[in-house]
Amino acid sequence: MEKLLQHINSPLDLRKLSMESLPQLAHELRDFIIDIVSTKEGHLGASLGVVELTIALHYVFNTPNDKLIWDVGHQAYGHKILTGRKEIFDTNRQLGGISGFPKRSESEYDNFGTGHSSTAISAILGMAISSKLKGEDSKQHIAVVGDASIASGMAFEGLNHLGVTDANVLIILNDNAIGIDPSVGALKKYLTNVKSGNAKDENLFECLNLDYSGPIDGHDLPLLVKELQRIKKIEGPRLLHIITTKGKGLKKAEEDQVVYHAPGKFNRHTGERIKKNSEPLPPKYQDVFGHTLVELARENEEIVGITPAMPTGSSLKFMMEEIPDRAFDVGIAEQHAVTLAAGMATQGLVPFCNIYSTFLQRAYDQVIHDVALQKLPVIFCLDRAGLVGHDGPTHHGVFDLAYLRCIPNLTIFSPMDETELRDIMYTAQFHKNGPLAIRYPRGRGITFEWRKEFSRIKIGSARCLKKGSSIAILTLGHVGNMVTQILNRLNQPESIGHYDMRFAKPLDIQMLNKVFEKYEYIVTIEDGCEMGGFGSAVLEFANKQNHPNPIKIFGVPDRFIEHGTVEETHALAGIDIESILLYLKSTLAQCE
Numbered sequence: 001m002e003k004l005l006q007h008i009n010s011p012l013d014l015r016k017l018s019m020e021s022l023p024q025l026a027h028e029l030r031d032f033i034i035d036i037v038s039t040k041e042g043h044l045g046a047s048l049g050v051v052e053l054t055i056a057l058h059y060v061f062n063t064p065n066d067k068l069i070w071d072v073g074h075q076a077y078g079h080k081i082l083t084g085r086k087e088i089f090d091t092n093r094q095l096g097g098i099s100g101f102p103k104r105s106e107s108e109y110d111n112f113g114t115g116h117s118s119t120a121i122s123a124i125l126g127m128a129i130s131s132k133l134k135g136e137d138s139k140q141h142i143a144v145v146g147d148a149s150i151a152s153g154m155a156f157e158g159l160n161h162l163g164v165t166d167a168n169v170l171i172i173l174n175d176n177a178i179g180i181d182p183s184v185g186a187l188k189k190y191l192t193n194v195k196s197g198n199a200k201d202e203n204l205f206e207c208l209n210l211d212y213s214g215p216i217d218g219h220d221l222p223l224l225v226k227e228l229q230r231i232k233k234i235e236g237p238r239l240l241h242i243i244t245t246k247g248k249g250l251k252k253a254e255e256d257q258v259v260y261h262a263p264g265k266f267n268r269h270t271g272e273r274i275k276k277n278s279e280p281l282p283p284k285y286q287d288v289f290g291h292t293l294v295e296l297a298r299e300n301e302e303i304v305g306i307t308p309a310m311p312t313g314s315s316l317k318f319m320m321e322e323i324p325d326r327a328f329d330v331g332i333a334e335q336h337a338v339t340l341a342a343g344m345a346t347q348g349l350v351p352f353c354n355i356y357s358t359f360l361q362r363a364y365d366q367v368i369h370d371v372a373l374q375k376l377p378v379i380f381c382l383d384r385a386g387l388v389g390h391d392g393p394t395h396h397g398v399f400d401l402a403y404l405r406c407i408p409n410l411t412i413f414s415p416m417d418e419t420e421l422r423d424i425m426y427t428a429q430f431h432k433n434g435p436l437a438i439r440y441p442r443g444r445g446i447t448f449e450w451r452k453e454f455s456r457i458k459i460g461s462a463r464c465l466k467k468g469s470s471i472a473i474l475t476l477g478h479v480g481n482m483v484t485q486i487l488n489r490l491n492q493p494e495s496i497g498h499y500d501m502r503f504a505k506p507l508d509i510q511m512l513n514k515v516f517e518k519y520e521y522i523v524t525i526e527d528g529c530e531m532g533g534f535g536s537a538v539l540e541f542a543n544k545q546n547h548p549n550p551i552k553i554f555g556v557p558d559r560f561i562e563h564g565t566v567e568e569t570h571a572l573a574g575i576d577i578e579s580i581l582l583y584l585k586s587t588l589a590q591c592e
């Protein structure tokens with residue numbers, strides 16, 4: 001049979017198809033997504049689950065004139081393929097290729113850039129109000145929001161406003177009963193009741209003044225099209241509740257929805273995941289965090305763990321399995337997670353609040369107002385700090401050092417390896433003098449034998465790893481491991497000293513004074529933004545202490561870094577081995 005998808009280069013082509021041929025197109029679209037993601041990697045389950053919805057939306061609505069926003073955007077692969085990016089979809093998330101999320105600069109069909117969750121309702125309402133003000137009354141505005149994302153505070157703020165407007169907005173609640181990990185909370189319970197017909201009389205969304213319809217089967221394409229055509233004619237704020245299966249159409253992905261959220265490479269026929277490497281590798285920082293927390297929590301009953309919706313990604317799941325009473329997945333609720341931790345800390349608990357660096361941006365005021373101002377001993381474990389690679393600029397954890405360093409009472413540590421991570425976690429439970437943030441990257445460390453006995457780290461203490469004579473390299477965190485490779489490629493490695501500073505705040509002033517007196521040139525390396533980060537802290541120190549040494553800062557420059565492998569994104573940011581070597585060679589030449 002001739003493929004339908006090959007003739008679809010835009011929704012205009014799609015709209016020429018008969019209703020009867022749409023299920024065939026859905027089948028092909030699903031296959032296409034599976035084909036590419038099985039080799040190129042990326043988010044899988046969410047896009048497979050909305051194949052029918054994607055087709056129905058572009059079939060019924062007049063996109064891009066009608067506005068469509070995909071919340072989070074990890075489910076928008078079908079949308080990308082149907083809106084002119086089929087031929088380049090194999091570049092998804094690769095350096096120079098298309099983004100894994102909707103992006104305004106990429107297509108007129110990507111009405112709003114997403115990546116972080118729960119923004120779509122506010123953004124679509126903004127567009128709808130703008131349409132009203134411009135007199136474009138017939139324009140439709142649609143936001144697709146998942147069941148986990150709609151439970152977030154920001155989504156509720158949007159719904160609360162939406163319900164008192166007459167804006168032409170349709171919210172599609174895509175309810176698959178799972179986020180990355182199973183959805184949590186009272187709203188999940190409510191949605192389960194609605195689906196099973198056990199909800200009490202009042203409908204939550206109707207109470208919020210939305211014209212509610214559903215729940216309907218989100219894989220029944222004719223039904224979806226019919227329902228969307230009906231709803232399209234209604235004015236004002238509406239919500240359609242659809243039920244879908246994450247991973248739909250690939251058995252393995254339906255069966256193991258957590259793993260197949262983003263499974264890596266897999267066999268496109270069987271769904272079996274392809275193992276990357278059989279060589280033993282050092283552990284992931286995430287696993288060291290997860291296992292260490294369990295070890296510490298077994299000994300210290302005050303320890304609690306918190307994650308906003310990332311138990312698997314952060315490895316808090318280990319504690320949730322072993323000590324469920326003291327480990328909390330609060331859903332996509334970063335602000336709540338931080339203030340919850342603050343509340344617990346007031347009562348003497350020792351909260352380890354694990355949040356991806358990029359998602360802590362959501363809870364900045366809570367860090368300042370609820371935690372630091374009250375000097376509460378909350379331990380922030382900032383996962384995915386630095387450049388994260390293929391997720392790109394929405395997810396790079398590069399701003400944390402700058403946005404945390406300026407907050408009084410807050411201590412900031414970054415481990416260079418697994419042992420340091422364990423030791424600072426051990427130390428953190430005794431640190432009662434305000435919050436402590438521990439930032440570490442996505443992925444593996446360097447130490448195989450990491451389950452060593454704990455030792456306590458002195459707050460504000462740096463380590464000298466190698467003495468030198470003319471250039472001191474000061475590093476913060478895992479990026480410090482680059483220095484060994486750099487030294488191996490230099491003719492005069494003896495001229496270079498290396499210091500693992502560990503604390504971005506407080507700095508080890510004693511050590512720094514010695515370093516600035518001994519060495520002529522100072523180089524700082526970090527994987528955070530160069531403005532306001534660790535290098536800036538060293539500059540401020542030098543300025544205060546009147547040290548005249550030239551200081552070169554290697555950090556992420558003042559622009560958003562695109563997606564690619566971690567190595568590629570480091571090179572884009574100029575914090576890769578080659579860029580640092582270039583600088584060191586020319587500086588060493590001046591020292592001669």
Ligand SMILES: Cc1ncc(C[n+]2csc(CCOP(=O)(O)OP(=O)(O)O)c2C)c(N)n1
Pocket residue numbers: 046072074075115116117145146147148149150174176178179180181246308309310332359362
């Ligand atoms: C603010 C924020 N916190 C956490 C995440 C990580 N995250 C990405 S997708 C996801 C789950 C979304 O679940 P749901 O909205 O139900 O969509 P589904 O994946 O089921 O389609 C989470 C927690 C995020 N993108 N943004």
Ligand SMILES: CC(=O)[C@@H](O)[C@H](O)COP(=O)(O)O
Pocket residue numbers: 043072074115116180262313384388391442
């Ligand atoms: C879409 C989203 O926000 C998450 O799925 C994110 O991509 C997870 O990142 P990790 O793979 O680093 O856990």
Ligand SMILES: [Mg+2]
Pocket residue numbers: 146147148174175176177178179
């Ligand atoms: Mg979901």
